[in-house]
Amino acid sequence: MPELPEVETIRLGLLRHVCNHRIERVEIRCNRIVLRPKPNELAAALGGQSIRGIERRGKFLVFVFDEYRLLVHLGMSGQLTYWDRSRKDDDRFVVTVTGLQQARQHPVDKHTHISFYFGDGKAMHYRDIRQFGKWRLYRVEEFHEAKEFWQLGPEPFGSAYTYSNFQERILSRKLPIKSLLLNQRFVAGVGNIYADEALFEAGIHPQRLAHSLSDKEKRRLFKTIPKVLRRGLRQGGTSFQNYFNADGEAGNNQETLRVYGREGKKCHRCRTAIQRIVVGQRGTHFCANCQPRRSDSARRSRRID
DNA sequence: AACCTTCCCTGATGGC
């Protein structure tokens, strides 16, 4: 489940390896991955092109070519890794246990759907077990048609991420705050893990309706979103199942998580058992003591009563 | 418009 920190980590790793590399040949083996234009057309377009840069917006990677922009969304289990003939493949790549395992570079297997071959024994492989990833190639002059990209909300580390805008767009929303956080048009790059973590840090119950948050709570949430994302980025991302960086190595952020994946374990802050519920069809983890169902102000007025 | 549900997919897991 690559979210902003994972996608950014992959971007930085790939950039080191493939920037200004010329693609000699594109091999596309998938038949189900959402990919536009069709495989042979996409392969033909990118053959001979050089990767001028790699950018990121939310969970999208943008490969920059002279005449094209390639949007890649890794979905649930997409992996982009660099391959170099002079480095040894690692047959431990297929991971069955979560945690600290290292993947390293892997040979093409049945889940490796797309490969860029750069020549001289170098390549970039796209592997995607659940096939929820999406690839979309645009000519530069048609890139403005990429709705899913241009409709993204503000980048949490960018200048467009301001509190006045943030609170304004929460006001009228009557869905659980957790669901709003997962909406990429609200804030770009937040997924299930970091949504739970940000709500914990802000002390807000995930089922609280967005419009019911007090100004204090909104301010806390506004701050904790970039905070937990930055921490994830510093740790090289969260490796639970399928995330590995461009060199096939796991991240370390799973060890700093306060609630995600910690059902039944003790809250680091108050030692209450972490609970798991379902909100908007997504597994949601929280501490019932640190994240009360009632807002601060509601509890105050209740006390006055 | 906003919100909710269903669906896509494979591997891990647990019950029997």
Add this chain to the structure above:
DNA sequence: TGCCATCAGGGAAGGT
């Protein structure tokens, strides 16, 4: 040991 049902989840599409 094996078989089968269930679960995980980002986001598009369809329904209310």
